[in-house]
Amino acid sequence: MNTKLKIQKKMRQGLVILDGATGTQLQALGMPDGESPEMFGIKNPEAIKAVHQGYLEAGSDIIYTCTFGANRYKLPQYGLSDVHEVNKRLAAIAKEAAGKRGLVAGDIGPTGRFVEPFGDLSFEDAVACYKEQVRGLLEGGVDLFVIETMIDIQETRAALIAIKEVSDRFTICSMTFDTSGRTLNGTDLLSALITLQALGADVVGCNCSAGPKEMIPLIRQMKPYAKVPLVAKPNAGLPKLKEGKAFFEMGAEEFSSFGPAFVDAGARLLGGCCGTTPEHIRMLRKNCDGLKPQPPQVKSIGAVSSHAKTVMFDRGGPLIIIGERINPTGKKDLQQGLLMGKFSLASSYARDQVKKGASILDVNVGMPGLDEKGALREVVKQIALTTDAPLCIDTSRVDALESELRVYPGRALINSISGEENTLDERLKLAAFYGAMFILLPIAGRTVPKTSSERRKIIKDVYVKAGRYGFTKDDIIVDALTMAVSADGAAAIETLKTIDWCNSTFGSKTVVGLSNVSFGLPERKWVNASFLAMAISGGLTCAIANPESIELMSIKKASDVLAGRDKDASAFISFFSGPKGQVPDPEKEVQDKTSKERIYQAVIEGDRDGIQTPIDKAIAEGLSARALVDELMVPAIRKVGELYEKKTYFLPQLIASAETMKRGFEHLAPRLSEEGISSAGKGTIMLATVKGDIHDIGKNIVGLMLKNNGFHVIDLGKDVDHEALREAARKHNPDIIGLSALMTTTMVNMQEAVRSIKDSGLVCDFLVGGAVVTADYASSIGANFAKDGVEAVRVAEYLISLKRNTNI
């Protein structure tokens, strides 16, 4: 019996027990701080053998080789270089320890690098790195492989592909999720499961990061969608920090008490990660003795995924929109961008379509004069960085398809595989190897079959051939073929018949390329939308369409409700309701207020666009500009200052009010001038961020607040050296110089700036502030302090009043 069958048999018999932590065990056997387990294992084979034996004696069915970091990117950091030899040696030690008592899994961990599209390591380099490790482990005699503690789905895919291309050994894939069910790189549980089981992992699950209590819900969430067994290898609780030292404190008894709950949640392989010991494993085995784990609940699943999102094809659910816009046909700007190697427009199309309701994005870059394979690779890379939507790879070229399926960080949808004899097997083989779903195009010759019955025959033929590669109806979406009604009046009817047959007889999902139906007609959007409504009623699963068409999306939402595919009409209600429900009528509200109230209210509420009209009205009613400022705007901004100080308002509200005030001032400026009111107002303040510091947002806020309170503000900008400051001071003779700094290291430049001004004989007050500046520091350099813009106004007013009183 080969190893794969042996493991499968073992899983049928009961729970498979894995091993526990290696590092802490080696530490107890003398591994020095900072040394890697791989290096210690090579130098001390007896120690690593003892650890393996400890777990086997405790009841582990499978032990992991001590090769978690034994790849070409990690080993040099540990002082080792021969990847093949290290893996072979450590695998051989594990095999020797196991004898016939257990199986040995070749342990593969992260490279520490990030794989494209999320990092700079090319996918092929990652695959090559893992192949090197896999070959060493195989030579050392491992029975199976385990890819574990992964956070990057792309790196996990690279490792799995490397194993598949070198051997047919049983492979466990385990990623590390936080309690919210996402890896650090943002991959969610479901997307990891869908992607990895489709790609050929024999077991999927999670390890490390969390303790058993936190990991049980993760396994439970995966279970309904898992067609493969699930593995869980939690830590001994979460690490605790005490007096600067970190440690795991969950004992064997408590740890093992979670075993039955794991089995109930759906785990079929259980072990321990960081902080666990042979005792944890022994107790786990004991506590799970006799338990019968559940087999996978599903045999196949219709779902596509990206690195961080899964779309399930639920035939009874709302219609799924596959965004059609990333296609150069008829789009000159996109064509030009692609030819010039600029892919930002494709990213922008991707983002916009997702915002408008596309769940999946079709990507087609086929056009004359373009290296389709290279362009497709780049566009997909850009889109993966822009959105989480799974992709539908739309290309007629097999080489481009293969290149893309290999690096796509999820389970892709292929558009499409037809019944063409010369490409069918090649495309099915590719789809099967990379675990992709595909759109079945019922075309088998040079002409498009006109009738539904002709199409059905091709669908059945292709399905039979796909079955030989392991595909089920869940993996297939049938294109019902949409042709132009302008050319053939029965075209739409034949498409609808095909949808109906797939839905009610054949039992597959369906898709249409919607806009073909209206080709050659005017006002196409109405034809498209009507056809969509009819197709939804017939059970259409998804449509390749433009989600930016309001008519289309509105009809889709309504049709989903009418066809009973939008439960409780919740998607419809959410689509057509405002985000906050009942929206008050702003016009009515303002009509009920006097212009004076509206001016005051505009400043209080920070309504920048709502202050000019009531000002004009108030002036027309005979009020003076000065009265508006003194009796309404200034009291309003002071009230805002109070609200800010009480924290009833936070910074954006304070600034919005200040900007409203500023806009009001600017609108009133000509009238204030006519009324003889000087813009210099209360005094002149010169502001700067000190030498060496480029952080100026705080200074800008202070400037705005001072302007609004009647000060003339001269802003010198940021990183202003002492000479420039002195020159400006000579020129403008300010009442106050305000200096800002963010860092302690640039704060010291305030002292030099103040000294420089004073030494030059200029007389003025200084006001300083910034994240690290304190009142004590300000005082020590002979300056005044303000903690924020509101306080700066108060301090400035005080300093000016002192100056005026002194002058009197």
Add this chain to the structure above:
Amino acid sequence: MTIRITLPGRSIYARLGFKKGVTELKGAQKDKVDKAIDEAAEIIHLKGAARMVNLMRIDAAGVELEDGVLFSSGALAKMLSGCTHVLLMGATAGQNIMDAIAQATSSDNLTRAVVLDAVASEMTDGALDWIMDYVNQDLMRRVQHLTKKRFSAGYGDFYLENQKAMYDLLRMETIGVSITDRCILIPEKSVTAVAGVAALR
């Protein structure tokens, strides 16, 4: 490396002075702030760099790293006490967000500028948290862990001049960051930091 983090909404609000149960934010005002936050998150492309180096010597005045790199800082030395290695890390929010902040400021929309600024600051900080979580994950398997705190040049007695050595060791030019003669990182929302590596018991 490209870093993708969950938008730290709560800390962005906190940075802007929002106090739960005290600050009163009406629907329209909240929508505006949230819209600016979402727009900022869309244009921020976090990139990071990290490097583990040996800690050769440590005394009250500072630390010496491999290749003779010296950091004179008593506070840093105190934080690294008991450590075997040092993790150097750097992150940037990129130039696009700085352009957006400058554009909002120059078009008299300081409200938007302040929100964008807060998002960029928190996300850059979040990127360093992410790097530490990532490294910790790996270290845990090697029975080690990072110090809970990290230290950045420009704070306390760890002078800004040290940023040059960090910049060089991290090769931050590869993630689009430059450094001025005064050791300021450009784009503005870029940061470096040091954390220690100690044994896990």
